[in-house]
Amino acid sequence: MKSKIGVYICQCGSNISDYVDVEAVKDIVKEFEGVDFAKVTMFACADSTQKEIVSDIESQGLDGIVIASCSPKLHLLTFRNAAERAGLNPYNYVQVNIREQCSWPHSDNPKKATDKAVQLIKAGIERVKRSEELSPIGIESLNxxxxxxxxxxxxxxxxxxxxxxxxxxxxxxxxxxxxxxxxxxxxxxxxxxxxxxxxxxxxxxxxxxxxxxxxxxxxxxxxxxxxxxxxxxxxxxSGVNKETVDASRFDQLINSCKIEVPEEFNFGLTKRKAIYKNQKGQYPEGLVIDFENCTKCGDCQKGVDFVTLEDKxxxxxxxxxxxxxxxxxxxxxx
Ligand code: SF4
Ligand code: SF4
CATH class of the missing domain: 3.50.50.60 (FAD/NAD(P)-binding domain)
Structure with missing residues (x-):
């Protein structure tokens, strides 16, 4: 279990701190077991803050870090790289999203947003406590x-x-x-x-x-x-020979079919035949037999050689x- 964890709470300018009381969050989370310190930062992703994080890891001998900021989609790699630069395994870092998942959606209720931020960070701390050092593996893959x-x-x-x-x-x-x-x-x-x-x-x-x-x-x-x-x-x-198909006969063949079923394309509001063609915007353009509903009566085969009725x-x-x-x-x- 990690026992020397640094927690950084980002203000994101005011994107987070306008709705989450970051100082109150810091005061609560710094008391959690395993947390060495918690600090508030204006822009966690700024170069200067990254340097500070690297320096903290090295000087304090941190064995894990939690950064409470934006979505990991944005800065997961930023902080993994910072951890790595400081000699900390990048998987001993956890990013907690207190912006998209907290300050922004709960901007109407700062008190609850603050409570939620504490809970999210608490979960992040528990996760980093149990994190293991991982190394990337390479796998040969067919291209x-x-x-x-x-x-x-x-x-x-x-x-x-x-x-x-x-x-x-x-x-x-x-x-x-x-x-x-x-x-x-x-x-x-x-x-x-x-x-x-x-x-x-x-x-x-x-x-x-x-x-x-x-x-x-x-x-x-x-x-x-x-x-x-x-x-x-x-x-x-498809029951139709694509090599010899003649598009000028489509409507005639469709009209010859007596089987009607709900048209999926129009959510069943209209009907289509058991032999049908593509709708506008569907490709390839062509004719298809719906073998689940086709009775193989042969009417659509009369006079053409491209309808095979082969359900194979x-x-x-x-x-x-x-x-x-x-x-x-x-x-x-x-
Ligand atoms: S780390 Fe994310 S939340 Fe913090 S300043 Fe940068 S973009 Fe904003
Ligand atoms: S063979 Fe099938 S698709 Fe062709 S007309 Fe008969 S029911 Fe319709």
Whole structure:
């Protein structure tokens, strides 16, 4: 257990101290077991304060530090590096967020904000007391990633990874990619039509030499560990031959189908046929058979050679260094 902990309480100019009584917090937390000292600082991330922290660690022989300031997203590495410069293992440092999680959301109640800051720092002290010295480890990894889900997050991730030189397998369980975004009209704040956003990303994906896209595809098994996974991907047939498909016949074939089911794209408010095409903003543009509802009556096959009605699946076995899940979310009505 660490027993010589330095606690720094940041004012962030006045972002924190306008709502949290930092002096009162300091007076309380300095009495907690294991705390060597607590001090208030105007800007914990300032160079001068970092130098002070380094000097304190060295001169006082601190075995842990807690910095109560902003989100670790902002300065976790700043203070880990400061700890390291002072010879303290960077994992014996804990950042407590008393700005985004305390002073800002509770600006209407400074008393409770102050109480909460004390509790958050107390938890941080307990955490650093039990912290262990850790060292980074290096793992050999295949330079390939499976991205699961081709909504906007998965598409963007695939492009970023592909641009970094990583081989990307992008899979989407639906036959069309784009996820939720095509269901929207325009994007805030750019006012860009949502279908245009997906159109541009799709163009990048299909022209990217590092990205392989599989639609109607789901991961069915995964083995291995970080850096080296083996995954099985089951790819469903769309029931339509993409090589010979004739887009001018789509409407005729759809009209020939008598099976109607709720249209998922419109949240079930409208109906679609068992053979249906992509909605605006969904890609690739094409025709798909919904084999869960298709009766295989054959009406949509009459006079065309590209409707196969073959409800078969193909299994791919891939080796990847990492999995990235971007499976999206469903709308929630409280
Ligand atoms: S460490 Fe965070 S909270 Fe403190 S001054 Fe810097 S930005 Fe503000
Ligand atoms: S084969 Fe299936 S998709 Fe085609 S018309 Fe019949 S029910 Fe509809």
């Amino acid at each position: 390939s990633v499976l991205v699961v889900g081709a909504g906007i997050a998965g598409m963007r991730a695939a492009i970023e990874l592909g641009n970094m030189g990583t081989k990307v397998y992008l899979i989407e369980k639906e036959h069309f990619i784009g996820g939720r975004v095509p269901q929207w009209n325009k994007l805030f704040t750019s006012d860009e039509p949502s279908n245009k956003v997906i159109e541009k990303l799709y163009a990048q994906i299909i022209n990217h030499s590092n990205i392989e896209l599989y639609t109607g595809a789901e991961m069915t098994s995964k083995n291995g560990s970080v850096g080296n996974f083996t995954v099985d991907i089951q790819v469903k047939s 699946t193909e299994t791919l076995n891939l080796k990847v260094g990492a999995l990235l899940l971007a499976t999206g979310s469903d709308p929630y009505t409280p």
